[in-house]
Amino acid sequence: SQTIHQWPATLVQPVGSPLSLECTVEGTSNPNLYWYRQAAGRGLQLLFYSVGIGQISSEVPQNLSASRPQDRQFILSSKKLLLSDSGFYLCAWSREGKYEQYFGPGTRLTVT
């Protein structure tokens, strides 16, 4: 069966510090991968998606970036965090040709 992991689970970082969130998927190959952000009490915003290694599409221009160094690894980064980067970050995967996405447990980021 497939599982998706995210770490860390929670993170408190000062403004201006770097960020690296990691997501890995097990039990499948060549998944589509996604990063979402959910601000407190709000819906989900798609940040990035990837259909293969090194292929990243950005939905929202901002100070975040994503990378996919391996088939089942998706990383969300920032060089300098802003207060507005606080939120709940969710990674998801889907099979090519299958439209439902499966989500990880999320990372709760607080920028102070």
Added chain:
Amino acid sequence: AQKVTQAQTEISVVEKEDVTLDCVYETRDTTYYLFWYKQPPSGELVFLIRRNSFDEQNEISGRYSWNFQKSTSSFNFTITASQVVDSAVYFCALSEAWINTDKLIFGTGTRLQVFP
């Protein structure tokens, strides 16, 4: 433009009541998919159902049922005999048949609170 509207921000019911969560969508595509996800307090989104635009048959899974009506662009979700464990935020989502990408457009969610 694609859009998903969940007009009900929050619903409170007492256990054993039936509750319906509304979802209205907008799309110009003839081929699309609709989804419901559950987000319990732990935060992880749980996939509940996918329907495609060619299949308007209603679906029942235990206490859950879904009513898809293309004529009104709605995909409503009913929980029968609600339980406290049903308390969560529920999201409706839309996906169009993009080549190689399966981008989901989410509604803003409906928070359901079921009281004992």
